[in-house]
Each structure stands twice: as structure tokens, then as C-alpha cells.
Amino acid sequence: MKKQNQTQEEFERIERYLDGLMNQEERSAFEASLKTDSILNQQFEDVRLLRLAVEEQSLRSKLNDFHEEIISEGTGSKTNGVKTKNHICV
Amino acid sequence: MAESTTAPMQNTFAFPQIVHAIHANDEKVLKALYVNNFCKIETLVLKNSGSREQAKDLYQEAFITVWKNVKKNKFLPKNETAINGYLYTIAKYKWMDYLRSPAYKKRDSYHAINETASQIASAESENEYVEHDKKLSLAMEAFEELGEACKSLLTRFYFEKKSMKEIADELQLDAASTRNKKYRCMQKLRGLALEMSEL
Numbered sequence: 001m002k003k004q005n006q007t008q009e010e011f012e013r014i015e016r017y018l019d020g021l022m023n024q025e026e027r028s029a030f031e032a033s034l035k036t037d038s039i040l041n042q043q044f045e046d047v048r049l050l051r052l053a054v055e056e057q058s059l060r061s062k063l064n065d066f067h068e069e070i071i072s073e074g075t076g077s078k079t080n081g082v083k084t085k086n087h088i089c090v
Numbered sequence: 091m092a093e094s095t096t097a098p099m100q101n102t103f104a105f106p107q108i109v110h111a112i113h114a115n116d117e118k119v120l121k122a123l124y125v126n127n128f129c130k131i132e133t134l135v136l137k138n139s140g141s142r143e144q145a146k147d148l149y150q151e152a153f154i155t156v157w158k159n160v161k162k163n164k165f166l167p168k169n170e171t172a173i174n175g176y177l178y179t180i181a182k183y184k185w186m187d188y189l190r191s192p193a194y195k196k197r198d199s200y201h202a203i204n205e206t207a208s209q210i211a212s213a214e215s216e217n218e219y220v221e222h223d224k225k226l227s228l229a230m231e232a233f234e235e236l237g238e239a240c241k242s243l244l245t246r247f248y249f250e251k252k253s254m255k256e257i258a259d260e261l262q263l264d265a266a267s268t269r270n271k272k273y274r275c276m277q278k279l280r281g282l283a284l285e286m287s288e289l
Binding site for chain 2: 006008011012046047049050051052053054055056057058059060062063064066067069070089
């Protein structure tokens with residue numbers, strides 16, 4: 001990651017590509033720029049990495065929430081009365 | 091599902107439902123997978139000289155590996171049973187690796203699980219891959235340092251995969267300010283990751 005400023009427009013263009021929202025023409029132009037414009041390329045890699053980081057870290061925090069629920073089920077409290085298979089390890 | 095989802099664009103309908111749910115980070119499905127598979131793996135670890143704490147860490151690492159492999163289409167399960175079996179196998183191998191590792195022989199703390207896993211990863215793969223992994227962990231640490239408002243906003247976009255409109259509605263903002271906030275939060279995250287990599 002490098003200290004280049006990125007405008008909102010540049011950021012949103014990269015996102016449109018990553019989200020598959022570009023039409024064929026726009027996509028080809030973007031892919032061509034990726035090959036020749038090293039700053040754009042760097043920014044593109046950064047945005048992609050940051051998005052993955054947000055996603056994985058959010059999942060990690062969710063997993064801890066799920067785990068808390070297994071533990072609290074184990075100590076006897078029953079949430080919403082539904083008993084799911086294997087909630088409590090014996 | 092949000093329009094802006096990053097789930098694969100081609101052959102979307104050819105994938106089993108469970109794969110769709112994982113690509114979309116469907117919370118109910120992820121939670122059911124997590125809850126239904128934990129006990130088997132905890133038993134495995136407890137019966138093989140591990141603690142509850144270690145079982146949890148190992149299980150979560152295995153779960154993340156499975157999630158990543160499904161997302162990358164490296165593993166394409168037909169149904170839930172296939173995922174359950176795969177998750178158990180990954181956890182078992184990770185635990186066996188740990189038991190063979192120097193960290194275990196020194197009776198180190200349970201943190202060793204992650205270290206071992208990354209040692210294995212670095213032994214197996216190209217430098218480029220390891221470099222990418224390091225950058226990813228750093229960016230994940232940076233995310234933890236972000237303020238709550240940005241964390242919650244970015245989670246809605248990139249984990250929950252909600253659309254701009256849904257998020258704007260939830261936050262009672264107009265689309266333009268939501269877009270602007272998303273941009274600012276991402277720049278903040280980028281700045282933090284940068285600072286951390288320079289330390």
C-alpha cells in the first residue's frame with residue numbers, strides 16, 4: 001500500500017469493476033488501464049485487499065458471537081425455546 | 091440479495107443453494123453450520139490432549155479455511171453434509187499438524203495453533219502468497235482499530251452485502267451521503283493499514 005490520495009470517483013470506479021457493474025466496453029477500458037497505469041493497479045489491489053479484510057474480520061467477529069451462544073445454551077438458558085441439534089456438547 | 095454482491099456472475103444457477111448462501115454470507119446458514127459442527131470437533135480436540143480454548147481456536151480457523159475455499163470455488167460442496175465432512179477433515183489435519191509441531195512439543199500456549207498454520211502455509215506456498223496473507227492480516231488489524239460507525243458501515247457493505255439503498259435506508263441517510271461515508275471509511279481504513287505497515 002502506498003500513500004497516494006484516491007478521489008471518491010477513482011474509488012467508485014474500482015468498486016464498480018469489482019462488483020461487476022460495468023458494461024463490456026467500460027470493463028475492457030478498465031482492464032486495459034490496469035495493465036498500463038501502475039498507480040491505478042496499486043489502488044485496485046488495495047481496494048480489493050481492504051474489502052477482503054473487512055469481510056473476513058467481520059466473519060471472525062460473528063464466529064465469536066455464535067460461540068458465545070453455544071456456551072450460554074450450555075449453561076442452561078434457552079433462547080427462543082427452539083432446541084437445535086448439538087447445541088450443547090456432552 | 092444485494093445487487094452489488096461479489097458472488098460469481100457466471101453460472102450462478104448451477105451452484106447448490108448452500109454455496110450461494112456461503113457466497114452471500116447468509117448469517118442463518120453460517121450460524122447453523124458453526125453450531126452443528128462444533129461439538130464433534132471439540133470432542134476430537136479434547137480426546138487428543140487439547141483444551142476447550144484450543145478447540146475453539148482450531149475450530150474457528152478451520153471454519154474460516156472452509157469459507158475461503160468455498161468462496162474461491164476451490165471446494166464445491168453438493169450439500170450441507172459434504173461441507174460438514176470437509177470441515178471435520180480440515181480441523182483434524184490442522185490439529186494433527188499442531189500436535190506434530192515444535193510449539194506443541196514445547197507445550198506453548200494455544201496461540202501456537204495459528205502460528206503453526208501460517209508456518210505450514212508459508213512452507214507450502216509462494217512468497218507472493220505469504221506477502222498477500224501478511225497484508226491481509228494487517229488490514230484486518232487495521233479494521234479492528236476503526237471507529238464503530240465505520241466498522242458497522244463497512245460490515246453492511248462487504249460482509250452482509252447489502253445494497254447502497256438498503257444501507258442508506260437503515261442509516262436514514264440519502265444515497266449520496268452514504269456513498270461519501272463509505273468512501274471516507276475506506277480511506278480511513280487504508281490510512282490505518284498504511285500506518286501499521288510502517289511501524
